[in-house]
Structure formats: structure tokens, C-alpha cells
Amino acid sequence: MSDKDNHKDLRRLRELLAEISDLNAAAALMHWDQQTYMPEGGVGLRSEQLATVSRLAHERLVSPELGELLEQLDGTFDPSSEEAALVRVARRDHLQAAKLPSRLVAETARAASEAEPVWVSARADSDWEAFAPHLERLLELRREAAEHLGYEEHPYDALLDLYEPGARKSRLEGLFEELKAGILPLLHRIAPDGVAEDRSAPLVGDYDERVQEEFGRAVLTDLGYDWSRGRQDRVVHAFCIDLGGPQDVRITTRFDPRRVDTALFTSMHEAGHAMYEQGVSPDYARSPLAGGVSMGIHESQSRLWENLVGRSRAFWEHYYPKLQEAFPGSPLGKTDLETFYRAVNEVRPSTIRIDADELTYNLHVLLRFELEVAMIEGRLAVSEIPEAWEAKMEEYLGVRPKNAGEGPLQDIHWADGLFGYFPSYTVGNVLSAQFFEAAVGARPEIPDEIRHGDFGPLRGWLTENVYRHGRRYEPEELVERASGRPLEAAPYLRYLREKFGALYAG
């Protein structure tokens, strides 16, 4: 192929990819609007429109024209070039979509949309049996999907790969073993038999939502969330969404007027996701190189800003006096910094994942990972899940769900057909510490800068080493480039031991 043909093909490839990105952005905007401002009467109409626009994007992604162009261009560029990365990432997306028969995609979508309302009422009624047939169906469809997607070692790898490119069940097992070995002794000391001291009192009170919002906005501004390329709106379930490129990345949050911490940490979490997307090279807009490279690396950024920054003592040395000032007459007036710091880092084993603290969170994920692998392997029947759940919950956390509603029915993921997704939460937690340690290694002043409310250098390091690359490097390569090491549990365990060892000393 001549250089000229190559150039022409690349131009056409970029056009096709931009078209797909634009349709996805339209769908993203429809989704954002639906969660924020859409009038209730528009629900039915909007779901038809979303289905059309998503279908058109999907048709383009699996189109033979795109497939042929990618075959033509594969291997024609210097492997280290952006062009090669573009072809590789687009090819990955294309093949992943093209491998699944459209019949299977449609059946899975239908099964999930049938399962979701059943899950909602089954959860409310703690009725596992009502949900079980839907889960069986979805499991069957996802096992079929795994066969179509293909894998080298284990069918679960095919599903993992959708969220964590290159991840393997076998390696996750090793990671979880290390985490378990590091976390359980610490947890058992802090919460023997699953019972821990209640430290949350100062967080509970009457905290005006508007003041919370204003305080949160000021914090996000300091962190470096760029409001000229984003905005924050109120929703029931918080999320971050990009609308086609780093030029428009929006966050949402929810407020609890009885808790001073909910909205703030939710906002910092979403801002972490958003600063990652805003930090991607603007050249990658309208291309598959925009956005985060894996769910785990995305989550590493939300957790880094929420936990390693937002729940650090250094952070609160700067912000606690401001928070006290913002809420005169609240319990904070009688609460010293140390007590507040302990409150926002309270360890309390509970049955609910989304309420979990930093120490117990990964045990919730481990439990789900183990059950999912057993389900995919056919070693665990859907009817046996509640019992297996309870046993593991007891073993890892020392607590038992009262019923299936606060047991295996608590999360929406399985009702959406998402198997292989949960591990990304733990990959995110682990990487948050690995990246933070690397940043501090490169610039030891970072903790002190946080203590003065200066987040620029930390954000700068993350932008340089992680954000700007978008999806240019494979997740593993990005982790290596940024931290000098492969994904490993050690930095995260060091962080947990040091922090919670001190918080629960003596």
C-alpha cells in the first residue's frame, strides 16, 4: 500500500470514528438529560430515541467498512505512534462489538431490561427466588458472550476484558489473596467479630444543602476541576459523563442534609473521574483515544481524589476550619480536627458495599468476584448464592445480611448482566495508592502542598503520567510507565496499614 493510500485510509478512519463518537456523545447527552432535567413525561420517548442513536453508533462500529479499513491500516504505523494506538484501540472496540452476534446483543439487552424491574421489587421484598430465573438467563447469555469473545485461560477473562483490558482471573486471584492477607488481620484487630466503635456522630446533624453545595464547589475548584469544561448537577445516583471529549465532562452529585460528608465525598469522587477525562489530550476528542483506558484506572482516579486526598489528615488540616466556619452551630463546632478525621475514616463492617469504608470495601468485591467465577464455571447454582454469600460475608467481615435484599440483591450489576465488572473497583483502589505513591516519590512535597490546599502539582503529575494519554497505552503499560511497576498490592497495603494502624492505635 502506498503512503498516499495509507494517508487516505487514515483520514477516512478518523471520519468514521468521529461519527461514532458524535453518536455516542448524543446518547450520552440524552442520558445526562434524562438523569438531570428531562420532564417525567419524556421517559418513553427518550428511551426510543436512545435506542435508535445507540443502534446507529453500534451499526457503524461493527460495519464492514470500518473492519476493512482497520485491517488495511493494522501494522502500517510505527508501533509507538499515536496513529498505531488509534488503530489498535479502534480495532479492539470493533472486534469486541463485531464478535457478538446482534441476536445475542439484542437478547441480552432485552433480558436485562426485563430483569431490572424484577430486581427492584425483589430487592424491596428480599425475594431471591423471584430474581433467580432472570439471573440464570443473564448468566447463560453472558457465558455465551464469553465464548464468542474468546479467551486464553478462562471464560471469566473474556468478561473481565470488557472493563479491564488485559486482566486475567488468575492474576486477580493472586491480587485478592495478598489483599485478604493484608487486610483481614488489620480488620480483625479494629473490629473483632465484625463490631467496631461508632465514630460518626459529628457528621450527623442539620447541614444546609446549599451551604454543602457551595463548599463542595469551592473544594472542586481548588482540586482543579475545570468548570469551563464541565458542570455539576443534582441527581439520585451520582455519575460522571463525558460528552465526546475533554472539552465537556460533567459531574453530578446527591445531597443528604443530615450528613456533612456524603455530598462532599461523592463530589470529590466524581471530580476525580472527571479530572481524568478533562486531562486527556484535546487532540483525542471525537476519537476512541479519548476517555479512560479501563474501569479500574478510571476508578483509581475517583478513589485517589476521594480517599487518598479527601480523607487524608493533610487535606482536613486545610479545610476543616473552613468547614466549621461554613456550618456554625453544627456539631462540628464542638468537634476537633482529630475527631473529625477519625469520623470520616471510620471502619465499620457492614453488609452493604456502597457504604463500606476503605478497609472493608475490597472484601465486598472479593466476595462477589469469587461468586461470579464460581457461577461462570457452573460450580455455583443461582439458588445457592444467598447461602454462599452469607457464609463469605461472615468469614470476611464478621457480619451476616438479615435477608437477600441486603445480601446478593443489593447491587444492580447482575440485573444489568454485568459480570466481571466488580473487580475493577478493587483494581481502582489498589492503583489509587500505587499512583499516589509514585507521585509522592517523584515530588515529596505533595503531602505538604495538600496541607496548604495546593493540588496543582499532584494533578500535574497525574495529567502528565496518566490523564493526557487517554486510551493511548494498554492499562498495564500505562501503570508501568506511570509508577515504574506492574499493578501490585504492596503500595495499597502500606497505605492502609499506615493510615488505619495509626487511626486505630492502642
Next chain:
Amino acid sequence: MSDKDNHKDLRRLRELLAEISDLNAAAALMHWDQQTYMPEGGVGLRSEQLATVSRLAHERLVSPELGELLEQLDGTFDPSSEEAALVRVARRDHLQAAKLPSRLVAETARAASEAEPVWVSARADSDWEAFAPHLERLLELRREAAEHLGYEEHPYDALLDLYEPGARKSRLEGLFEELKAGILPLLHRIAPDGVAEDRSAPLVGDYDERVQEEFGRAVLTDLGYDWSRGRQDRVVHAFCIDLGGPQDVRITTRFDPRRVDTALFTSMHEAGHAMYEQGVSPDYARSPLAGGVSMGIHESQSRLWENLVGRSRAFWEHYYPKLQEAFPGSPLGKTDLETFYRAVNEVRPSTIRIDADELTYNLHVLLRFELEVAMIEGRLAVSEIPEAWEAKMEEYLGVRPKNAGEGPLQDIHWADGLFGYFPSYTVGNVLSAQFFEAAVGARPEIPDEIRHGDFGPLRGWLTENVYRHGRRYEPEELVERASGRPLEAAPYLRYLREKFGALYAG
């Protein structure tokens, strides 16, 4: 063709049309978002995305598949059926789009996007010569478009037809003659030599925007704007937009804290547009039968609710005490109902169309219509426009623009390549009175009901006779069906004479 084939073709037609509607709705949402909430940094990205989505909708509209289906189905249904209407309207949209070479569409879009910023600065500098070459180019392109679109009597008809299906220059000339003959004597009595009494004093003051907003929302609720299928947001230039069907029709408004009337009448105007779209049969969602049948009939509804209802004495008998209560300490406290009613109906010849009162508005439109026809015919060179404008302004309104900025540069329409659009404003004004008279003829209690803040019966008549039909009938047929008469100036002139005769008696 067998009935079965026909049925299959119709189903496929509906699918294609729904897809086009969904893409147009995505574009509409992008536009709405851009005007309301989009962060400034997203402008460039959004315009690329809008261009893609609009192009995909256009490609589908002009597609041979759609064209062939429409040919197949043309004439196969009972002419009075909804199916026949669907085919007719879709065919009209398809042919109108397909007749224009894509080269011409692209050139016109480019010329307009180049002209717009030049127009902005030319208007600020009153620099006609800077804008003139762009206008010449756009005029040339639109004349070419008229030839492609085709016409029976006059090239201007081809452009008119884009906004006012079936309208003819020759008939508009007759309408304008009647209006001129009716309005000018009235105006010359009220404002000899273009000078009229200033009655607006009570409207000017310090009117809190939040109170204005709350008052306006309460009024719109009373009128019958359905908030469960719509919403109102703040923008710089107010508009109404439907997002694919009557299930989601949004309005926007702007506030002027120094005027009590601006936001309210703007809101009522947009709510008039919106109630029309909300009133369309829900069966027409995601099809070309949804929405308004012509710009003029659309405008008739915004003007009916803004002027015939909102500027009526009956309306203010109900709302004025509430308005006074909402703004204690404002000039309204010392203003009686009659004075307020005279203020919101003040006649003041001015050079600016969008500030024009009910009496002078159509003279602004007449002037533009006459100039446009002369331009299209080649009788008037672009360089001669400012002089012609001034002469007509003097003749009709007794005022002279100080410069081109408040003369022919005041409107954006020509910079957007919109020729043949202005007459719709007058068609709307004329029809607002014709429909209102017909409604009151059918139900004489309507004015009294308005006096008690009860708009249900009026809205009910409009829904039954106009709104629910969407684009099912040709504009002319709809007017006939609703009012029993063709479009005519008489009801509007009766309305103006009666209202302004009394307001300016003695």
C-alpha cells in the same frame, strides 16, 4: 401491490421516519443544551457533533430507499386517512430536501456561518458595506435554491413555501394591502408623524427576577402549559423546542429586572408555541406529523396567548391584583388597572421590529417582505437596501433609523440565509385573531372565562381544532376547518380597531 406489501412498506416507512425524528430530536437536545447548560468550553466540540447528527438525519431524509417507499405508498391510502397524511407530509419533506443539491446545501451553510459573525460586528458598527458582500452571496444561493425547489408563479413562492406551505407572494401582497389600509389610518391618528404618548412608566422599576419567575410559572400553569411534559430555563434569546414529540416540549425565557412585562410576555409567547406542540396527538410522536404545520400557524398560537389573551383587559382583571401583590412597593402600587392595561398595550412607532407593538409590528414585516421580493426579483441591489429601508420606514412608521445597525442590520434572518421567513410573523398575527374569533364564536363565554383565570375551554377549542392535528392537514385546510374561512385580514383588523380604537379614544 398487495395489501400485505402495502402494510410492510408502511411499517418500514414508519421505522425510517422514526429514525429521522430520533436524530432530529438528538440535534434538538444538543441545541437546547447549548443554549442552556453547556459549559463554554464545549462550543467547538458541540458544533462538530451537531453537524454530524444533522447530516445523518439529512442523509436519511434524502435517501433513495425513503424516496422509493414514498413513491410506492403515494396514493394507496384513503386520502382522508392519517396514513395518507403521513405519506404526503413525509413526501413533501423528502422532495424539498432531495431537490436541493448537497453542494448547494453545504455552500449555503458555509456562507451563512461565515456571514453570521460578520453580521454581528457589522450591526455593532452599523457598517452595511462590510455585510453587503455576504448578503449578496446568500441571496444568490437562495435564488439558486428557489430554482431547484421550483414554483408556479414566482421564485419567492419557492422560499415562502419552506415556512408557509402553499403560501404565494401574490396572495400575501393582497393581505398586506388590506392590513396597510386598515392599520395606517389608525396608527396615524395614535402617533401623528411617528410620535406617540409614553405610557410605559409603571412597567419600569426594580422587579426581582425570582418573583417574576415564580409569577410567570403560576400564569403558565393556569394557561395549561404541562410541566410534566416540559420545563422552562433561562437563555439569552428565548425559544421553544420540541424533543421529538408532544411528550417533551421545552420553553426558555429571559429576564429583565428593570421591566415587569418582558419575561412574562416572553414566557406566554413561548408557552403558546409549546401548548401547540404539547397538544399534538401523542400518536404522532417520532413522525413528521408531530409539530406545527407552518411557521405562521405556530406563530398564531404564540401571539394568541401573548396578545389576545395576555394583553387583554379580561386577563389583567384577574392577574393585576396578584401582580401588584407580588411586587409590593413597586410602581404598580400606585398604578390602577386601566393605566397598567394601557401601558402593556402602548403603541410606539420605533425602528426595531422586536420591540414593536401589535399595531406597528406588521408594518415592519411588510417593509421586509417588499424588500425581499425586490431583491429576489433583482430589482433592488444590496447596496440600495439601506436607502430603501429608510424610505419605507419613514412612509409606514414615520420614523427613521439613525444608522444601518438599527435599520437593515437589526435582524439575523438574512445573515442566516432566511428569505421568505418574515411573512410568517404576519400570517401568525392575522391568524391569531381569526382563530380567537372562531373560538369565541363557538363558545361566547371565553372572554368571561379568561376574566376568571380559566383558560381550559379556550385551550380545549384550540386543541380540538388546531393542536391535535399536528401536520395532518395542509395549513389552508386547517385554517378552513378551524375557522370556517380561508386566511383573511378582517378578524385581525376588527380586533385591532376595536382594541386600539378604545385604548386611544378621544
